[in-house]
Amino acid sequence: xxxxxxxxxxxxxxxxxxxxxxxxxxxxxxxxxxxxxxxxxxxxxxxxxxxxxxxxxxxxxxxxxxxxxxxxxxxxxxxxxxxxxxxxxxxxxxxxxxxxxxxxxxxxxxxxxxxxxxxxxxxxxxxxxxxxxxxxxxxxxxxxxxxxxxxxxxxxxxxxxxxxxxxxxxxxxxxxxxxxxxxxxxxxxxxxxxxxxxxxxxxxxxxxxxxxxxxxxxxxxxxx
Ligand SMILES: O=C(CO)[C@H](O)[C@H](O)COP(=O)(O)O
Numbered sequence: 001x002x003x004x005x006x007x008x009x010x011x012x013x014x015x016x017x018x019x020x021x022x023x024x025x026x027x028x029x030x031x032x033x034x035x036x037x038x039x040x041x042x043x044x045x046x047x048x049x050x051x052x053x054x055x056x057x058x059x060x061x062x063x064x065x066x067x068x069x070x071x072x073x074x075x076x077x078x079x080x081x082x083x084x085x086x087x088x089x090x091x092x093x094x095x096x097x098x099x100x101x102x103x104x105x106x107x108x109x110x111x112x113x114x115x116x117x118x119x120x121x122x123x124x125x126x127x128x129x130x131x132x133x134x135x136x137x138x139x140x141x142x143x144x145x146x147x148x149x150x151x152x153x154x155x156x157x158x159x160x161x162x163x164x165x166x167x168x169x170x171x172x173x174x175x176x177x178x179x180x181x182x183x184x185x186x187x188x189x190x191x192x193x194x195x196x197x198x199x200x201x202x203x204x205x206x207x208x209x210x211x212x213x214x215x216x217x218x219x220x221x222x223x224x
Contacts, residue, residue, distance in 0.1 A: 001213075001215055003122050003124065004034075005213075006122035006123065006213030006214070007034060007035045007038050007086075007120075007122050007213065008038055009213045009217075009218050010035065010120040010121065010122065010211045010212065010213040010218055011035065011038035011039040011041075011042050011120060012042060012218075013120070013211045013213075013218040013220075014039050014084050014118055014120050014211055015039070015042050015043065015046070017118060017209065017211065018082050018084070018118070019046065019049075021081065021082070022046065022049045022050040023049075023050065024049075024050065024051060025051055026049075026050040026051055026081060027050070027051050027052055027053060027054060027072055027077045027079075027080060028043075028050060028052075028053045028054070028080070028081070028082055028083075028084065029053070029054050029056070029080040029082065029083035029084070029085075029110040029111070029113065029114045030043075030053045030054065030055050030056065030060050030064060030083075030084060030085070030110075031056050031060065031083065031084060031085020031086060031103070031107055031110075032055075032056050032057040032059060032060050032085065032086075032101045032103035032106075032107060033085070033086040033100065033101045033103075034086070035085075035086035035120050035121060035122070036060060036084065036085055036086050036120070037060075037063060039084055039120060040060065040063050040064055040067065040069075041063075041067070043064075043067070043069065044067035044068070044069065047067060047068055047069050051070065051072075052064075052069055052070030052071060052072050053069055053070070053071055053072070054071070054072050054073075054074045054077055054080060054110055054113075055071055055106075055110075056085065056103050056106040056107040056109075056110045057101070057103040057106060057107075057167055058167050059101075059103075060103075074109065074110060074113065077113075079113075079115070080110065080113045080114045080115065081114070081115050081116065082114060082115070082116050082117075082118055083110055083111045083113075083114030083116070083117045083118070084118045084120060085098070085107055085111070085117070085118075085119065085120070086098075086119070086120055086121055086125075087119050087121050087125050087202075087207075088100040088125065088133040088200070089125055089126075089127045089130050089131075089132065089133045090119055090121055090125050090126055090127070090207065090210055090212075091126075091127055091128065091129065091130055091183070092128075092221075092223075092224040093183075093203075093206060093223050093224050094119065094206040094207040094208070094209075094210050094221065094222070094223040094224075095130060095183040095184070095201070095202065095203040095206045096119060096130075096201075096202040096203075096206060096207060097130050097131070097133050097135055097136075097200050097201060097202075098136075098200050098202050099135075099136030099138070099172070099198075099199075099200030100133070100136065102136065102138075102161070102164050102166050102167075102172050103166070103167065104136055104138055104198050104199070104200045105138050105166065105168055105170075105197055105198040106167060106168070107202075108198050108202065108205075111202065111205055112205055116208045116209065117205070117206070117207040117208050117209070118207065118208070118209045118210075118211065119207035119209065119210045119211070120211050120213075121210065121211075121212055121213070122212070122213040123212055123213060123214045123215070125212075126212055129179055129180065129181070130179075130180045130183055130201070131178050131179035131180045132179075134159070134174035134175055134176045134178070135156070135174065135175040135178055135180070135199065135200050135201065136161070136172050136173070136174055136175075136199070136200040137151065137158075137172065137173045137174075137175060137190060137196055137198075137199045137200065138166055138168070138170050138171070138172055138196070138197040138198045138199075139170060139171055139172070139173055139195050139196055139197060140170055140195050140197060141169075141170060141171050142195075143194065143195020143196075144160065144171055144173065144195075146194070146195055147173060147193055147194075147195045147196055148160070148173055150193045151173065151175055151190075151193075154178075154189070154190075155177075155178060156175035156176065156177065156178040157175070157176040157177040157178070158173045158174070158175055158176075159173065159174050159176055160172075160173055161173065161174055168197065170197055180201065183201050183203035184203045184204055186201060186203075187199060187201035187202075187203045187204055188204070206223060207223075208222065208223070209221070209222060210222075
């Protein structure tokens with residue numbers, strides 16, 4: 001199977017996972033990226049079965065609206081039963097690296113509000129140790145050089161993602177050569193650097209369910 005077919009398979013599995021729980025009051029949290037896009041496209045068929053969605057990016061909001069799905073401001077929503085999103089890497093504890101699409105801050109906010117985080121990913125995203133994928137860090141623009149120097153002190157090789165401005169008007173630094181032994185501790189440590197808005201480690205609040213697309217079918221995992 002191709003990677004796109006695996007992404008399609010996990011998008012379909014996520015629909016099966018949430019469909020029994022939808023009602024006219026349900027507002028879903030929706031992530032960003034190519035896997036999340038496949039989920040959005042499948043969600044269109046269920047649009048009359050739930051109220052709408054909160055999106056983690058302008059791109060996802062536009063795609064949802066394109067399918068006739070109402071998009072709500074997070075501040076106007078009481079509860080978010082499910083957040084469905086992809087990942088760049090995920091380990092056995094369902095800690096993740098996210099932010100390859102630069103949407104990490106809004107993704108982390110919507111995930112924090114959700115009762116259940118369902119991660120949808122093809123098998124290439126499953127790793128033993130996080131860090132082969134360069135860890136994204138969203139920074140306030142004037143703090144970029146300072147934050148980069150602090151990241152070097154932590155052992156990373158920080159590279160400015162040129163030309164990328166996040167939906168929040170900030171910039172992204174990607175941390176190369178930065179293998180992570182303790183994702184929960186490192187997430188907190190990076191957040192403590194002045195000028196960091198968010199880092200792409202989703203460990204303190206990891207996923208609750210991983211739907212992993214493999215050659216032999218979609219596997220359903222919970223945190224080890
Ligand atoms: O965190 C993300 C965007 O900020 C995405 O979930 C992550 O980059 C995975 O993307 P894809 O589904 O395209 O592989």
